[in-house]
Amino acid sequence: MSDSVTTQRVPSSVARFADGLLAVDLPRLPDSNRCDAVAFIERRIRVLPSITRFGVQAIAAGVHAAGVTLGHARVRRVVLKLPLPLLTEYPRLIRSLGYAYIWETWPDTDVDGGTVEGRAA
Amino acid sequence: MTVHHDCDVLIVGSGAGGATTAAVLAEAGHHVLIVEEGPWVEQGSVVPFSLDQMDQQYRSGGVTVALGMPSIAYTEGRCAGGGTEVNSGLYWRPPEATLDSWRIKYRIKDFSTDDVLSICEEVESTLSVQKVPGEHTPASDILRRGADRLGWKNDEIPRWMTYRDGAGATEGHRQSMTRTYLPRALAAGARILCEHRLNKIVRSGRRAVSAELTDMTAATDGQNAVTISFRDVIVCGGAIQTPAILQRTGLRHRVGRTLAVHPTVKLAARFDDVVNTPDDVSVFQVKEFAPNISFGGSASHPGLVALALTDNWRDFGSAVTSWPELAIYYAAITSEGRGLVQVVPGVRDPLVTYRLTKRDRDLLGQGLGRLAMVMLEAGAKEVYPSFKGAPVVRDRADLAAMTTMFAVARASVMTVHLCSTAPMGDDDKRCATDSHGLVRGTDNVFVNDAALLPEAPGVNPQASVMAIAIRNARRYCADRAG
Numbered sequence: 001m002s003d004s005v006t007t008q009r010v011p012s013s014v015a016r017f018a019d020g021l022l023a024v025d026l027p028r029l030p031d032s033n034r035c036d037a038v039a040f041i042e043r044r045i046r047v048l049p050s051i052t053r054f055g056v057q058a059i060a061a062g063v064h065a066a067g068v069t070l071g072h073a074r075v076r077r078v079v080l081k082l083p084l085p086l087l088t089e090y091p092r093l094i095r096s097l098g099y100a101y102i103w104e105t106w107p108d109t110d111v112d113g114g115t116v117e118g119r120a121a
Numbered sequence: 122m123t124v125h126h127d128c129d130v131l132i133v134g135s136g137a138g139g140a141t142t143a144a145v146l147a148e149a150g151h152h153v154l155i156v157e158e159g160p161w162v163e164q165g166s167v168v169p170f171s172l173d174q175m176d177q178q179y180r181s182g183g184v185t186v187a188l189g190m191p192s193i194a195y196t197e198g199r200c201a202g203g204g205t206e207v208n209s210g211l212y213w214r215p216p217e218a219t220l221d222s223w224r225i226k227y228r229i230k231d232f233s234t235d236d237v238l239s240i241c242e243e244v245e246s247t248l249s250v251q252k253v254p255g256e257h258t259p260a261s262d263i264l265r266r267g268a269d270r271l272g273w274k275n276d277e278i279p280r281w282m283t284y285r286d287g288a289g290a291t292e293g294h295r296q297s298m299t300r301t302y303l304p305r306a307l308a309a310g311a312r313i314l315c316e317h318r319l320n321k322i323v324r325s326g327r328r329a330v331s332a333e334l335t336d337m338t339a340a341t342d343g344q345n346a347v348t349i350s351f352r353d354v355i356v357c358g359g360a361i362q363t364p365a366i367l368q369r370t371g372l373r374h375r376v377g378r379t380l381a382v383h384p385t386v387k388l389a390a391r392f393d394d395v396v397n398t399p400d401d402v403s404v405f406q407v408k409e410f411a412p413n414i415s416f417g418g419s420a421s422h423p424g425l426v427a428l429a430l431t432d433n434w435r436d437f438g439s440a441v442t443s444w445p446e447l448a449i450y451y452a453a454i455t456s457e458g459r460g461l462v463q464v465v466p467g468v469r470d471p472l473v474t475y476r477l478t479k480r481d482r483d484l485l486g487q488g489l490g491r492l493a494m495v496m497l498e499a500g501a502k503e504v505y506p507s508f509k510g511a512p513v514v515r516d517r518a519d520l521a522a523m524t525t526m527f528a529v530a531r532a533s534v535m536t537v538h539l540c541s542t543a544p545m546g547d548d549d550k551r552c553a554t555d556s557h558g559l560v561r562g563t564d565n566v567f568v569n570d571a572a573l574l575p576e577a578p579g580v581n582p583q584a585s586v587m588a589i590a591i592r593n594a595r596r597y598c599a600d601r602a603g
Binding site: 101 | 171180181184185425428438444465468470471472473
């Protein structure tokens with residue numbers, strides 16, 4: 001769990017998972033950018049059609065509960081590898097929303113999340 | 122406090138079906154009230170194909186899905202003007218053979234092909250349908266060049282756009298419903314209530330008598346109730362919302378059981394030069410394998426490029442930094458599969474499902490392979506197909522490998538063309554409405570949008586929607602005058 005999420009408020013299961021996933025996928029993405037992306041993902045999840053939203057939130061809750069017991073990083077790795085139909089859609093949705101937001105908002109972002117400002121520094 | 126309105130005709134939805142219907146009825150002297158769930162957004166106030174536009178003008182921010190194996194992502198406009206405000210604006214007349222087939226198979230009365238095409242001519246005039254007078258975008262030229270080199274049939278598709286003389290593709294002004302039919306309707310006395318969500322149509326026997334809505338602009342819950350009394354109601358909410366509204370009204374005969382779409386698979390292609398025009402799409406389509414398979418260009422904002430690479434980020438991700446040299450293309454098929462739209466008690470949004478047939482799956486694989494071939498012929502250095510486990514395609518050998526690896530269950534399948542959830546015709550066993558959109562079992566509930574199309578037409582469907590909506594609206598006026 002990165003500081004960007006934990007310092008603000010109690011995050012949702014979706015936010016925790018999204019934050020961890022983006023932190024691993026894009027390690028050089030600035031915390032503030034990741035925080036914005038996670039907030040965007042949460043907003044979009046909130047306006048999903050009812051049944052899809054219930055499904056996503058149920059999976060998110062299950063993944064979070066498993067993470068509390070077994071460790072979030074470990075569970076995240078398992079979720080990414082398990083070829084279960086609905087479960088695989090969860091990280092796919094999170095990544096799709098997150099990546100779309102990041103590259104639309106900061107099109108110069110590197111593949112590892114690095115930014116122009118980061119490169120200059 | 123409840124606000125109450127009265128009207129002759131309540132039109133639910135203001136897209137290609139609702140706006141045209143409103144214009145015809147209002148100009149014939151009917152007292153028309155249009156209700157629209159989304160906001161009125163002026164053309165040019167949001168960047169086309171951007172996430173901001175999706176927030177403002179799409180249902181659920183553009184994240185809607187028909188569940189299945191695989192699930193199919195789809196989008197619905199949710200704003201004044203509906204899908205015409207946000208789509209590519211490409212205009213295709215319904216093919217004559219398709220109209221002939223629908224007339225016979227679904228027993229549609231008074232549905233001569235000549236009459237429908239004559240209405241298409243009127244629509245083309247109203248919407249200023251035309252080809253680009255000046256230069257095309259690089260992304261358009263790629264499709265044309267690749268298809269030409271393969272000797273495959275391709276053509277520029279006209280759009281509902283106005284251009285100054287010699288203007289290029291990106292300089293057009295979209296002639297969507299908020300620029301054309303809605304102003305006509307309003308000028309003839311129609312009224313529109315935007316950001317009003319329909320909750321319920323109240324029936325008394327075979328007649329609908331009133332509607333209950335929520336004004337989503339009201340400051341507090343206690344002040345947002347709206348009721349509308351009407352003589353007739355015409356539902357034009359699109360292929361997903363219209364059947365949901367009908368089912369919630371207790372009208373279920375053949376409603377929501379035959380959703381038809383054009384499923385598409387995509388790829389991103391990388392070239393040596395800058396080819397990405399974020400705010401526009403290709404106006405060329407490849408029709409060599411039509412109607413089964415068609416190729417075209419998709420919106421290619423950097424965010425959408427990242428999205429197209431997501432499924433294989435480890436192998437494809439590095440391309441995202443070259444997004445100006447990438448453009449996204451699709452292969453669309455005519456599908457034999459069908460889907461369901463079903464309301465679930467206690468849940469606001471309907472459950473949407475879709476099942477692809479084996480033939481559909483095969484066609485999607487063939488389409489993606491042939492589309493990649495077009496890209497290579499056009500000079501693509503690398504092609505990135507949108508399915509999990511796909512290889513980067515750099516030559517014909519990679520293409521052969523990609524074709525054998527393709528599995529639709531691992532592909533990102535999507536669609537923007539949805540129809541046929543309340544098909545029209547006199548064949549009671551197939552159709553939810555009569556030949557002019559009157560819902561079976563009712564005296565005054567009509568449908569007049571994409572839901573009426575008996576099948577997906579194999580081309581961009583909004584010309585078909587507008588023409589059929591105008592036809593039915595004129596019939597309505599004639600019947601009510603009589």
